[in-house]
Amino acid sequence: MATPLIQISGLEKAFSTNESWFSQWRFHQGKLKRHKDSVHALNGVNLTINQGETLCVVGETGCGKSTLARVIMGLTTPSAGEIHYLDQRIDQLNNRQRMFFRRRMQMVFQNPYASLNPRMTVYQTLSEPISFHNPQFSQAQVDEQIDELLESVGISASSSDRYPHEFSGGQRQRISLARALSVEPDFIVADEPLSALDVSVQAQVLNLMMDKQEERNLSYLFITHDLAVVEHFATRVAVMYLGRVCELAPTRTLFSAPKHPYTRALLSAIPRLDSNIAQPIRLIGEVPTPTEKPIGCVFQARCPYANQRCYEQSPAMVLQNDGSSVACHAIEEGRL
């Protein structure tokens, strides 16, 4: 039975784009009105991440994947909604209270060139979090742990006095992972950790992540746009569109029986390694920027099945027979 580790409910995040008070005033129909511009990056996300599973999040640029990751990690505060770690609420913590969770939850970023401090050697990069989270450790214990960690990510311990620029992209990403693992977390959020890497190097990093998951029963929230990686690596997949989850399904089910119109288009667009070009389902228009809080279904503007109800009412996630959940009126009404 799957045990929930992280539970997210009704999560919303709006960024205001004109912070200064002066820029908020507009003439509208002859009157001066106050108007705050904002981008609604998350519009009610409900998700559960189970212990030991990999939940992959997919979706186009700007749909809110990185924002979701940052909100879960407490790097930015949500506008509404709740996040629970086991049975504790963690979205309203002050810095002191957060400390405990910092150790349990770690993040790995897209760009291995930017996420490591260029002026710190690998040894310094790792010794800092290890001694911080284990104040009782002697220097020898810290050193021992660093050597062990580096070996476990395939970097020889003898190169611990080198700086990030002396390593290749894949090696740097493995060092980032070593840093995340250094505090023995339960949960790692990885935001596009492979996209700066070549396929051959992607394979190294993915293998490492799978090994560590097995060793430590780690849970991953894994953000990627590479559907082949998703198919290989995910336990379950959440498909996001404009700040909402529109389909959530076990990986095999999602790929064999995608349901939401957006998921279908997304899957038909994957370049596959064969020559019979399946005609991708063409989506009309491009991803809109969510400056207004959406009314109705977020996918309405590009959906071939949209009807009046889709413009008025937001579809709720409905559990299907095969274990997937989909938010779509057409499916609920049996039109699709």
Add this chain to the structure above:
Amino acid sequence: MNLLSVSNLHVNFHTKERELAALIDVSFTLNRGERIAIVGESGAGKSVLGFSIVNLIGKPGYIESGSIKLENKELTKMNLRQLQEIRGKRIAMIFQDPMMTLNPVITIGDQLVETIRSHTKISYKDARNIAIEKLHHVQIASPERRFNQYPHELSGGMRQRVIIASVLLLNPDIIIADEPTTALDVTIQAEILQLLLAICRDNGVALVLISHDLGVVSKVAERTLVMYAGHIVEEGPTLEIINDPQHPYTQGLLNALPQMTLPGQRLNQIQGSMPSLAERPSGCAFHPRCPYATQKCREQQPRFIYSGVSSVACFLVEDMLNEFAEQDQEAN
């Protein structure tokens, strides 16, 4: 006659210590209307090759020797004015980042009009009509409105469409596209590739597609060149290369893809990484990463031979072929 033929091309980078070779003895041909792909890991030399074809390789890089012929014209011997003529009208380039080509402070419409009027003498109004028609052609919705917008007002996918429109205006014989969809989303990637493919097919334009994504390549290119450390190591029909790769490096690249192992299983990684120019290994440059490397591989450079499926530079394949030949002789 081939439309483009590159023979024995050597490109170097000049450094204080020594000359570093970025392309070594690269040869290939491109026919009219043909679509080829160049694949390989980052640092293999794909972009250097793309730039060299139009002699755009900037300092400290330079073409050391070799020939690049567009029909019967030798591009390596041309002066700047002649090259500019070729670059616009006969060979067009599309880059990963559309902003390398677009001017951020001029509306996209004016940029297109300027392109048209730089080589045809027509009025602004007529040029505007042609530009709008081309924007329509590349499936940009409401082109009249987009005409007056600046590049930053468009999404990445739309900018790449504008680039394709401007390339179309010049009616080139060859398009060189260096990772044209790498910066875009999957759904948009597929649309842009379809567009590029349709445009090349409909107008008989030849395409050189540079990509590190074999999935992308398999959809577009008829022939594929695999590069490693400045060499072409395998060349052949895309389908054959994907289904029956001969060179250990090509095999490694394909095997590393997640779809090559069952879900949840460890992926097949190629050990080690692409060497930098200064650290190129002796003999076959792939030998430190190759599971089949022998003493000969460390010492000598394999030559390019036809394996029956593709052309490959690898001793393993060469030795195998020799063995078959001997068996044949004995049988006779």
